[in-house]
Amino acid sequence: MSRGGTTRGRTAVIVGAQWGDEGKGKIVDVLTRTFSVVARYAGGHNAGHTVIINGKKFILQLVPGGVLRPECTSVVGNGVVIDPLAFLNEVAHLRAAGVRVDGNVFVSNRAQVIFPYHRMMELGSENAPGRVKIGTTSRGIGPSYEDKMGRRGLRVADLLDRELLRTHIENACREKNTIAHALFNSGPLDADKMFQEYALAAEQLHPFVRDTALLLNRALAEGKSVVFEGAQGTMLDIDHGTYPFVTSSSATSGGAATGTGVPPTSIDTVIGITKAYCTRVGSGPFPSELRGAEGEDLRQRGNEFGAVTGRPRRTGWLDLPLLRYAGMINGISWLVVTKLDVLDHLTEIPVCVGYKVDGKPTDEVPAQACGYEKLECIYHHLPGWTQPTQALRTLEALPRAAREYLAFIEKETGAQVGMISTGPDREQTILAPEFVSALALEGF
Numbered sequence: 047m048s049r050g051g052t053t054r055g056r057t058a059v060i061v062g063a064q065w066g067d068e069g070k071g072k073i074v075d076v077l078t079r080t081f082s083v084v085a086r087y088a089g090g091h092n093a094g095h096t097v098i099i100n101g102k103k104f105i106l107q108l109v110p111g112g113v114l115r116p117e118c119t120s121v122v123g124n125g126v127v128i129d130p131l132a133f134l135n136e137v138a139h140l141r142a143a144g145v146r147v148d149g150n151v152f153v154s155n156r157a158q159v160i161f162p163y164h165r166m167m168e169l170g171s172e173n174a175p176g177r178v179k180i181g182t183t184s185r186g187i188g189p190s191y192e193d194k195m196g197r198r199g200l201r202v203a204d205l206l207d208r209e210l211l212r213t214h215i216e217n218a219c220r221e222k223n224t225i226a227h228a229l230f231n232s233g234p235l236d237a238d239k240m241f242q243e244y245a246l247a248a249e250q251l252h253p254f255v256r257d258t259a260l261l262l263n264r265a266l267a268e269g270k271s272v273v274f275e276g277a278q279g280t281m282l283d284i285d286h287g288t289y290p291f292v293t294s295s296s297a298t299s300g301g302a303a304t305g306t307g308v309p310p311t312s313i314d315t316v317i318g319i320t321k322a323y324c325t326r327v328g329s330g331p332f333p334s335e336l337r338g339a340e341g342e343d344l345r346q347r348g349n350e351f352g353a354v355t356g357r358p359r360r361t362g363w364l365d366l367p368l369l370r371y372a373g374m375i376n377g378i379s380w381l382v383v384t385k386l387d388v389l390d391h392l393t394e395i396p397v398c399v400g401y402k403v404d405g406k407p408t409d410e411v412p413a414q415a416c417g418y419e420k421l422e423c424i425y426h427h428l429p430g431w432t433q434p435t436q437a438l439r440t441l442e443a444l445p446r447a448a449r450e451y452l453a454f455i456e457k458e459t460g461a462q463v464g465m466i467s468t469g470p471d472r473e474q475t476i477l478a479p480e481f482v483s484a485l486a487l488e489g490f
């Protein structure tokens with residue numbers, strides 16, 4: 047990308063096109079073959095990115111997927127909420143597994159810090175009578191973003207300031223303990239103990255802390271390529287998802303700019319990740335959900351259990367109206383279809399191609415959670431391929447019906463399928479030649 051005589055590095059945003067768990071971790075891992083930096087822009091340790099390399103499983107919660115390639119730089123951006131203890135724990139596990147984490151992983155000095163009182167407030171509110179139960183991951187994510195927006199949060203830069211940290215914890219604990227006791231009858235948290243724990247964590251976190259907006263913009267100016275790693279998915283986005291059954295951050299591609307400090311004009315491509323079917327964890331609308339034996343079958347075949355909480359995921363057929371919506375909100379030009387092999391056994395595959403409300407077709411995705419109750423899915427039945435596709439490496443090797451399934455998704459969404467995941471391992475991947483050249487992945 048040429049700008050004023052200099053050449054900026056190429057960029058791509060990886061975004062979940064459904065309710066999270068689409069397999070973003072794996073595509074980030076594939077792209078880091080030729081991208082130099084991976085920057086996470088939203089969420090916290092509610093995310094769980096699973097990457098399998100030579101049969102070895104890594105679950106990353108906060109540290110971006112780039113860490114699994116030693117030559118790659120990983121950035122936790124300002125849009126992320128960070129639990130320092132969770133981060134340090136993850137880093138320690140990676141280090142113990144022989145993964146390089148020193149000098150290549152950086153945390154934004156502007157990221158917000160999660161404290162134990164955030165978890166206390168979340169647990170209280172999730173279980174309080176009269177409150178809508180969201181089915182959160184109980185990591186304190188929502189209350190931490192509340193404090194950020196309420197301008198009473200603490201940022202990583204402030205965490206490193208011992209006196210500021212002490213005053214912040216004392217004041218916050220006084221306030222949160224009072225509220226939690228009054229509203230939820232929760233016991234008080236000990237401010238002094240919290241300070242000791244966080245002051246120690248701050249010391250250990252210090253070497254990772256940088257002005258990451260500066261780091262990223264400099265990297266781009268030097269011609270380095272950057273992948274922006276989304277967490278969760280479009281339908282969990284605070285603005286565009288199935289509110290209030292959402293997470294508390296901007297999971298969609300727009301969040302990549304605000305969540306890292308890289309301008310929107312520096313974003314070249316948005317890659318949407320979708321499973322070949324649908325899943326969702328937690329409560330909230332899910333138009334194409336399968337209940338009963340069919341749903342259970344998909345859950346078992348797809349091993350659909352949360353990477354972070356182990357909760358069983360709800361399962362359903364591919365929902366094309368939602369995929370079109372995700373395409374519109376994110377500006378998706380490439381789709382990556384994951385877990386195609388989970389459908390291998392089916393003789394016929396239902397796909398939701400549209401919605402009806404009161405018997406009339408509609409293109410609109412409801413703004414109200416209760417609006418989804420009125421939706422009726424219109425299904426189209428595509429022929430299955432009833433042949434194993436696991437571990438296939440080329441488009442030509444795919445059964446014809448599988449290629450037709452993918453072509454149908456392209457036709458209905460207007461986005462091109464650039465990559466297909468045919469199994470959990472790094473190598474179980476099909477790359478379309480056009481995608482390889484557009485993303486400059488040549489040589490692999």
Ligand code: IMP
Nearest residue numbers: 066092093094181182183292293327328
């Ligand atoms: P929170 O992000 O913990 O506040 O949870 C809010 C909603 O987002 C709940 O329905 C969670 O199950 C869902 N959620 C949060 N993170 C993920 C994820 O990484 N994958 C799938 N669902 C998630």
